[in-house]
Amino acid sequence: MAGKILTVIETDAGRVRDCSYELVTLARELAQATGGTACAAVLGDDPVAAATQVAGHGVETVYAVKDPGLAAYTADGWAAALKRLMASEGVDIVLFSHTPLGWDAAPRLSAVHSLPALTEIVAVEDGGKVWTRLMFNGKFQVRMTLDGTPAVVTVQKGAFPPCEEQGQGAVKEVAIGLEPGAIRQKYVETTSAPASGKVDLASADIIVAGGRSIGSKEKFGIIKELADALGGQVGASRPVTDAGWLPHEHQVGSSGITVKPKLYIASGISGAIQHIVGMKQSGYIVAINRDKEAPIFEVADVCIIGDQFEIVPALTKAILEARGHG
Ligand SMILES: Cc1cc2nc3c(=O)[nH]c(=O)nc-3n(C[C@H](O)[C@H](O)[C@H](O)COP(=O)(O)OP(=O)(O)OC[C@H]3O[C@@H](n4cnc5c(N)ncnc54)[C@H](O)[C@@H]3O)c2cc1C
Structure with missing residues (x-):
């Protein structure tokens, strides 16, 4: 493995989520150990501002993957866009956070495109040769190897520290051009569960x-x-x-x-x-x-x-x- 390690960035109201910066730490470690390069992808209809936030964190390139169909998250849209990016940029490993978005998008990317997947990783040894995941609510640790790339990995929140700001990577805009019909789910709205107001x-x-x-x-x-x-x-x-x-x-x-x-x-x-x-x-x-x-x-x-x-x-x-x- 000496190719690109791609971090899939999550944002919240335009701000890059901390768990994504934890992934960048891992991407940088893997890149250093394998002679590869750490890069990142921000998906959206207007992803450049968030991509610029990430570019100052020690990644070589941040792909601002752009399409009107990516305005709201859908598993189809993200899987299609990432697959194209992986093929055009020669990506070896795609890292997702093990968050609700990662639980949805990573298996979709893996299943639709027949890529091997490792989930809920908490540690990595030997530059990506051995990966550790927790099972049965942390009662067991399972060490696994990955036979073949490109591959999809989800990483537990908190397993790696968030990366420091470092250097200035390039932001590369990629217009992905999703075909009509590529996205079968339609975003309607987000509502939050009613809170009692008593607990903060x-x-x-x-x-x-x-x-x-x-x-x-x-x-x-x-x-x-x-x-x-x-x-x-x-x-x-x-x-x-x-x-x-x-x-x-x-x-x-x-x-x-x-x-x-x-x-x-x-x-x-x-x-x-x-x-x-x-x-x-x-x-x-x-x-x-x-x-x-x-x-x-x-x-x-x-x-x-x-x-x-x-x-x-x-x-x-x-x-x-x-x-x-x-
Ligand atoms: C995708 C996913 C997301 C999750 N998200 C969360 C999350 O947000 N928050 C979360 O908390 N968990 C989360 N979990 C669950 C998590 O993995 C653990 O199962 C959970 O935290 C365990 O809860 P617990 O410590 O209360 O119970 P247990 O693990 O059952 O632990 C009970 C503890 O109580 C101790 N104990 C028993 N009796 C006594 C006694 N009389 N006095 C003192 N000690 C006693 C035992 O020694 C034991 O350590 C998530 C799991 C998954 C898979």
Whole structure:
């Protein structure tokens, strides 16, 4: 592999998403290790401004892939446009973030054009010879090799640090000319789920988060009481919101909210990468878990090994007493 490593850029209201800059880090590492080149693609009806943002981050070329049919994301449009770009530019590896867009576009590109795919990658060794992915909610790591390129890869958010600004790559406009009928899905509108307005984890200073091991909606009371005693908000891992114990707006992680409070208390949360990426930038992390090997302890400043049903109420009581409310 010594060809082009192409990062597919995601944008949000014109701004390049952080996860795309993480991919650029990986593309640059792979290019350096293999003697290839790191490049990137921004797709849209007017992609030049976003492509210019990326060009200052150590990639040789940013392709501004342009077509009226790319005004809104569709899997057909992106797969067709990327396939053409790959053929015309000699791309070896296409990197997507393992995000809802990546889950949709990467398999489409792989399936429609019979390209090998690796998904949810968290580490790469030997310049792209061995790729590691997590399976069964992070309980197992699977190391894989890739037999043949071009190939499609999705990369877990948070697995690589975002790249620094560096150098100035070229922006190359590519008018892709999608045929009528190439895109079978039609974008109508985006609406967001109604929020209660009471929860704003993104700007909370203190978050107390609970996990699956709490066991029920009713038992979540111990987490809420500690959050109230500290004047903080309640967070949760995904199984909690999937089970309906709390609404989605409480979910922290790759498919929830990214938070950066001064204090994050994680109780009975194992520390799967999808949770960690959403809270690892917190100022001070306290983790409570009865398993001393729990991965959450790797990012915690204070590790409390024990039963949350004893520790959390005791903490609440101590805080209320210290504040004169005991
Ligand atoms: C595509 C995708 C996206 C995802 N997005 C997210 C996301 O945004 N956010 C997220 O959180 N997850 C997400 N997940 C799920 C993630 O992989 C994990 O499954 C999830 O984070 C695990 O939640 P948990 O830690 O609450 O449960 P578990 O992994 O079951 O961990 C429970 C923990 O509680 C501990 N425990 C048990 N009893 C006690 C006790 N009495 N006292 C103290 N500790 C105890 C156990 O030792 C264990 O460590 C996603 C998964 C996928 C595949």
